[in-house]
Amino acid sequence: MINEKYKQMLSAKSVIRELSEYATNRGEEIGYENVFDFSLGNPSVPCVDEYTKAVIEMHENMDPMEIHGYSPSLGNTSVRETVARSLKKRFGLPYETKHIFMTSGAAGAIAHAVRLVTQPGDEVITFAPFFPEYMPYINDSGAVLKVVPPRLEDFQINFKAFEEMMNEKVMAVLINTPNNPSGVVYSEETLQRLSMFLEAKQAQYGHEIFIISDEPYREILFDGKKFAYPSKYYDNTISCYSFSKSLSLPGERIGYVAVNPKAKDADILAVMCGQISRGIGHNCPAATPQLAVAKVIDKTSDISVYEKNRNLLYDALVNLGYEVVRPGGTFYIFPKALEEDAVAFCNKAKEYDLILVPADNFGAPGYFRMAYCIDTEKVERAIPVLEKFTKEQYPNR
Amino acid sequence: MINEKYKQMLSAKSVIRELSEYATNRGEEIGYENVFDFSLGNPSVPCVDEYTKAVIEMHENMDPMEIHGYSPSLGNTSVRETVARSLKKRFGLPYETKHIFMTSGAAGAIAHAVRLVTQPGDEVITFAPFFPEYMPYINDSGAVLKVVPPRLEDFQINFKAFEEMMNEKVMAVLINTPNNPSGVVYSEETLQRLSMFLEAKQAQYGHEIFIISDEPYREILFDGKKFAYPSKYYDNTISCYSFSKSLSLPGERIGYVAVNPKAKDADILAVMCGQISRGIGHNCPAATPQLAVAKVIDKTSDISVYEKNRNLLYDALVNLGYEVVRPGGTFYIFPKALEEDAVAFCNKAKEYDLILVPADNFGAPGYFRMAYCIDTEKVERAIPVLEKFTKEQYPNR
Numbered sequence: 001m002i003n004e005k006y007k008q009m010l011s012a013k014s015v016i017r018e019l020s021e022y023a024t025n026r027g028e029e030i031g032y033e034n035v036f037d038f039s040l041g042n043p044s045v046p047c048v049d050e051y052t053k054a055v056i057e058m059h060e061n062m063d064p065m066e067i068h069g070y071s072p073s074l075g076n077t078s079v080r081e082t083v084a085r086s087l088k089k090r091f092g093l094p095y096e097t098k099h100i101f102m103t104s105g106a107a108g109a110i111a112h113a114v115r116l117v118t119q120p121g122d123e124v125i126t127f128a129p130f131f132p133e134y135m136p137y138i139n140d141s142g143a144v145l146k147v148v149p150p151r152l153e154d155f156q157i158n159f160k161a162f163e164e165m166m167n168e169k170v171m172a173v174l175i176n177t178p179n180n181p182s183g184v185v186y187s188e189e190t191l192q193r194l195s196m197f198l199e200a201k202q203a204q205y206g207h208e209i210f211i212i213s214d215e216p217y218r219e220i221l222f223d224g225k226k227f228a229y230p231s232k233y234y235d236n237t238i239s240c241y242s243f244s245k246s247l248s249l250p251g252e253r254i255g256y257v258a259v260n261p262k263a264k265d266a267d268i269l270a271v272m273c274g275q276i277s278r279g280i281g282h283n284c285p286a287a288t289p290q291l292a293v294a295k296v297i298d299k300t301s302d303i304s305v306y307e308k309n310r311n312l313l314y315d316a317l318v319n320l321g322y323e324v325v326r327p328g329g330t331f332y333i334f335p336k337a338l339e340e341d342a343v344a345f346c347n348k349a350k351e352y353d354l355i356l357v358p359a360d361n362f363g364a365p366g367y368f369r370m371a372y373c374i375d376t377e378k379v380e381r382a383i384p385v386l387e388k389f390t391k392e393q394y395p396n397r
Numbered sequence: 398m399i400n401e402k403y404k405q406m407l408s409a410k411s412v413i414r415e416l417s418e419y420a421t422n423r424g425e426e427i428g429y430e431n432v433f434d435f436s437l438g439n440p441s442v443p444c445v446d447e448y449t450k451a452v453i454e455m456h457e458n459m460d461p462m463e464i465h466g467y468s469p470s471l472g473n474t475s476v477r478e479t480v481a482r483s484l485k486k487r488f489g490l491p492y493e494t495k496h497i498f499m500t501s502g503a504a505g506a507i508a509h510a511v512r513l514v515t516q517p518g519d520e521v522i523t524f525a526p527f528f529p530e531y532m533p534y535i536n537d538s539g540a541v542l543k544v545v546p547p548r549l550e551d552f553q554i555n556f557k558a559f560e561e562m563m564n565e566k567v568m569a570v571l572i573n574t575p576n577n578p579s580g581v582v583y584s585e586e587t588l589q590r591l592s593m594f595l596e597a598k599q600a601q602y603g604h605e606i607f608i609i610s611d612e613p614y615r616e617i618l619f620d621g622k623k624f625a626y627p628s629k630y631y632d633n634t635i636s637c638y639s640f641s642k643s644l645s646l647p648g649e650r651i652g653y654v655a656v657n658p659k660a661k662d663a664d665i666l667a668v669m670c671g672q673i674s675r676g677i678g679h680n681c682p683a684a685t686p687q688l689a690v691a692k693v694i695d696k697t698s699d700i701s702v703y704e705k706n707r708n709l710l711y712d713a714l715v716n717l718g719y720e721v722v723r724p725g726g727t728f729y730i731f732p733k734a735l736e737e738d739a740v741a742f743c744n745k746a747k748e749y750d751l752i753l754v755p756a757d758n759f760g761a762p763g764y765f766r767m768a769y770c771i772d773t774e775k776v777e778r779a780i781p782v783l784e785k786f787t788k789e790q791y792p793n794r
Contacts (some may be wrong), residue, residue, distance in 0.1 A: 042466055064449060065443055104501065107680045108679070257522050272407065278537070279536070281677065283648065283650065
């Protein structure tokens with residue numbers, strides 16, 4: 001008999017996907033260049049040439065059996081070694097091959113991490129605003145996702161609300177820095193306070209509480225800032241990484257789990273991921289992108305465009321009187337709508353061919369997200385439209 | 398807290414993997430060419446040149462953003478269309494794009510299919526001998542896998558035992574034809590009888606019972622036989638396919654779910670897979686192999702070597718007095734060991750550097766599997782060794 005749960009999920013469509021489809025259709029009417037589509041987080045700069053060259057060279061020169069044979073169940077060993085070496089060099093933690101498990105992007109990484117450290121019925125806490133896909137990512141594992149309301153002034157962690165929600169059924173805390181949808185990067189202070197709080201709770205409850213750190217935007221940082229790497233602040237941390245954003249490879253589904261070498265049972269957690277895989281149909285990401293990303297491990301696409309776009313949009317929004325926190329990274333910005341109902345607000349914007357995403361299901365009703373992974377030229381053309389929309393629709397502010 | 402279930406799975410190592418590692422290590426001592434390694438089902442012929450050319454051409458000529466952008470959540474639409482057209486042409490069923498869901502190999506396909514048609518606590522029945530990974534594939538979804546004992550004379554379905562095991566909690570039947578580990582292909586008669594039986598049970602219980610048909614060996618058929626395609630015999634069938642074996646691409650993790658167009662709710666089952674994906678971290682197979690397999694959809698690697706190897710091994714085993722069913726496809730053969738304890742039998746064979754897999758956890762104790770996806774030259778050299786082993790160890794038969 002058909003599983004009704006998944007059947008019912010069909011009627012609850014993704015707001016982002018719907019808006020993105022709307023933008024595509026509208027583009028067919030008036031030319032896509034005239035649609036100011038801020039809906040989707042699809043990178044707008046190509047992958048590095050070296051990635052393309054690596055794929056071509058592999059296919060021209062390597063034995064096909066060697067490229068396309070089964071990877072070991074934890075991922076290609078030399079690729080895991082390369083990842084460990086890179087993390088060790090960048091973040092100063094003693095990563096080794098055994099701490100790395102290759103995955104199908106960050107989604108695959110989180111699917112494994114949550115099963116590693118929770119049992120069905122356990123709780124996982126995350127912080128608003130948050131990526132709405134966390135709901136199925138966590139809840140379908142049998143654990144239960146709880147969402148701490150946002151700290152609106154800067155979108156760091158609302159510790160008061162967090163403390164109220166904390167209880168001994170919480171086995172993991174899911175964080176995302178730099179954050180989708182706010183663009184905010186957690187400060188050192190936030191991570192230190194989080195660490196101290198969790199250390200105390202671990203002692204109080206007598207069990208580990210893991211941080212699952214979703215880090216696909218780790219490299220997209222602005223203003224020359226250095227990334228505050230969560231694992232440096234808290235031992236029981238599992239990093240979930242994807243090359244989707246930093247290398248503009250979202251379709252290739254390539255990422256990894258990196259277990260903090262100082263975590264409890266650090267030596268077996270990545271190996272356990274190989275067991276979890278058997279039950280959720282993974283069995284390693286594809287061989288080709290594994291081998292190819294290893295050749296460009298410390299490179300990124302030309303992500304400078306995102307900072308240019310951030311600057312333009314942030315300034316424009318502030319000039320127009322929007323309440324908005326300045327993003328420290330990613331390619332998102334998360335202003336407050338000009339009326340309480342962000343859906344109504346975004347619907348009005350649509351009339352101007354401005355495609356904005358209302359944030360009700362990001363855990364921050366009344367806000368909206370703009371994904372500015374688009375050409376700078378289009379951002380520049382969008383600003384007068386945003387101005388026109390704002391002044392015409394909300395003249396009395 | 399760490400999930401103990403997966404921790405405990407670490408100690409129950411896979412017999413196949415262990416033997417394969419043993420063979421590799423032994424190869425380092427005496428030269429791998431002297432180890433008669435029949436342990437692993439890793440294809441021994443390269444993928445077709447056209448696949449390699451397709452990947453190179455894509456990377457040389459296409460816009461990287463177009464190759465590497467996010468696939469839609471059900472898979473690249475043009476690839477799904479190509480798959481549907483190919484299936485329609487080959488098997489005469491009215492497949493359309495909407496019936497196809499792209500997956501990370503057959504493992505990914507089964508992970509989705511089982512969640513489509515079962516709830517936790519439901520039962521799934523499969524038939525021995527069976528691929529041992531079915532245990533975690535099914536049980537980790539929350540459903541419970543039950544195994545019907547084998548019909549030893551021909552490894553078709555043991556209907557008597559099946560009828561005894563059948564009950565109204567059974568929501569799906571998982572079949573694998575051509576079969577790993579027996580190499581046997583289900584006959585038309587078997588599939589007709591299975592269909593009639595399930596139709597009657599659907600009527601009796603008042604709910605659908607789906608066939609989940611695991612078909613990665615579908616193209617590897619011997620003696621010029623035509624494949625009896627399960628969906629042609631039973632409407633509520635979900636085919637799970639992988640290009641791993643037919644195109645020798647196991648590392649690329651590329652396959653699909655194909656919903657029988659006549660199945661109950663056929664129009665929404667593939668779409669529902671997109672919802673299931675969100676909870677188990679899939680989000681589509683990699684973009685590159687999706688696009689590249691579509692260009693070689695009706696091709697296979699040069700799989701004639703497997704038939705040659707089957708002929709050599711089957712004849713040799715029969716001449717040596719083994720009880721063995723003649724495989725109709727795959728690259729496996731599944732003889733009865735010469736003593737009751739197949740583990741002891743395979744351990745003795747190891748002394749001759751013959752690596753055979755005891756079949757206790759394939760649901761057929763006393764049997765062993767040989768994977769003959771190796772060079773024919775090596776099969777030829779293995780036969781006198783098999784003879785020596787058999788005559789020295791079992792002289793009184």
